[in-house]
Amino acid sequence: MKFVDEFRDGQLAQAIAAHIAREARPERRYRLMEFCGGHTHAISRYGLADLLPTNVRMIHGPGCPVCVLPIGRIDQAIHLAREQGVILCTYGDAMRIPASGGASLLRARTQGANVRMVYSIEDALKIARDHPQQEVVFLAIGFETTTPPTAAAILQAAAEGLDNFSILCNHVLTPAAMHAILAAEGGVSLDGFVGPAHVSTVIGSQPYEVFAKDYRKPVVIAGFEPLDVMQAILMLIRQVNEGRAAVENEFTRAVTKVGNPKAQALVDAVFEPRDVFEWRGLGILPRSALKLRTQYAAFDAELKFGVGYQAVPDHKGCECAAILRGEKHPQDCKIFGTACTPDTPVGACMVSSEGACAAHYSYGRFRTSRGGEAA
């Protein structure tokens, strides 16, 4: 397939692997975090761990929108669907996130709540148009990649006077999460980041400069294809070897320094930072998420239905929080593969295919079940 197969070429991968093997110094360890779930998925699906020397270790980051949503946020959505009788629209993965008391949106639906799976916020707008007598709420989740479409939909809803439509806004900011990981005391020790692909097409490479400058961590922005990831790993190893910490861009076919100013302007027109937002795993982080600006408050489901946020502790025994901080591996969790599987997820990281636990369970668990080194 043109423009895809080129980035999955086995021979090229072997060539990059040979470079990595040659250049990685045997006397040291390289601990690299791939921030995005998209990278986690590519690493697992293509078995990239087998192409890396054992002293080059990939640590999964928190860049999976479904994984970082805390239980309290899903509880809000379930409350709206169950108690307020709204049509709750959401992406497929979000339907399976475990909430309080064994609930999930999927389960709420089997119990009669009106929960609908959509492929985009456009579908939710259409449902609102088709059901003018009913309230329609879209569970808006995601990093900077999915925020511009939400902003565009809000402007569209405002222009149409679609007053039965609103969003439960859970859009979060990538740099805030990276700060949290690096600033955590006693947190994970890292030698560099494989930087976000799609997020960076929107925000550009500039927002990562601070991590190179202040924290001395190399960042290489990479696409989601396996060769992108391999190349980024090689570039990170070179920076580490040379004692450099810079933001480099492997994904030049899509990412520029300034990103997409049009999308940024759209987001800025509709959203403003929240003072604080609770993340699963990373805790309460200041200015790490977005809310609708006052002029669009009518579309804010939290205000419209008066649903307050109630923090709920994670399931006892679930290690999602430490896994999202890069401090633990999925196989370190006691309930991994026993109580918690993709069919019966207990923690959010087992839900989405981008989640570290789901990726390890579905693609990599043969490694650890034999007592071998984990991916």
Next chain:
Amino acid sequence: MKPGYGRPLDIRHGRIDMSHGGGGRAMAQLIEQLFMAELDNPYLAQGSDGALLPEVAGRLVVATDSHVVSPLFFPGGDIGCLAVHGTLNDVAMMGARPLYLTAAFILEEGFPLSDLQRIVSSMARASRETGVPVVAGDTKVVERGKGDGVFISTTGVGVVAEGVTLSGHTARPGDKILLSGTIGDHGMAILSQREGLSFDAPIVSDTAALHELVATMLGTGAQIRVLRDPTRGGLATALNEIASQSGVGMLLEEAAIPVSAAVSAACEFLGLDPLYVANEGKLIAICAAGHADRLLDAMRAHPLGQAAAIIGEVVEDDHAFVQMKTRLGGYRMVDWLAGEQLPRIC
């Protein structure tokens, strides 16, 4: 009913109503003028509560399958021929020669008779082409909103030749895994139709009856241990079933698994893995390593096996994991499908 004393069924404009399932004259007319007219054969013509069939020598195989596919008509087929192929293939995977089919229809009030005729006619064509008559049937009607047009359940009966024993429990380490052609065609044909996606070359369902290919394969004398058609859940799920039943592992070679360019592109676009997408005209064969090449040659010589390939081998593994060497040279698991990838695919 005496000809000339009733108005013939208005197939062009008519619709199913509750009386078509009521057991009265309307139902008799529907059966005679639509079902019997299309599916005509001496067993069905007996017109009794069941079909009386001649004696059969050999062990019998029975398989049954319900079909709820949406949309009813899709590129490469429809629910009618699918209901014939699906059940015949289940019989064939037992190494049996299919002999008879039965069909039960659940019709929704308001369903156009013209669509029903298209479906039954397609079923009749598939039955003629495969040489397997539909010898008994049933129709029920449910109120509007209680069904979705038409659901069809079919049951197949076949006979197994002496010496043929196929079972999912008999794969052994060292055996080769063969696949009869490209994967994912049926699922992506349905999905692209459903989502209104169009590609340069339309993706066409691979729905087909595999019993002749199976007969050819059995005719080679190759030691075939398992045959299975990878329908819902795709290749990945079928291999996991076999691995788990036989208590063995499998090692696949990603580069050896045939996928058409169109299916590959559509899967990429929709974020699906072709390993998990349904097929309706493909089979997996597991056979003794020394006989694999001979079997492969025979499969490739058959029109339904032209793109057949050896895609991997059975290995020892207490965990019964299916693993795959990726195109990049790394290894991954090919796990069971979690959840429901595509509802109502067959």
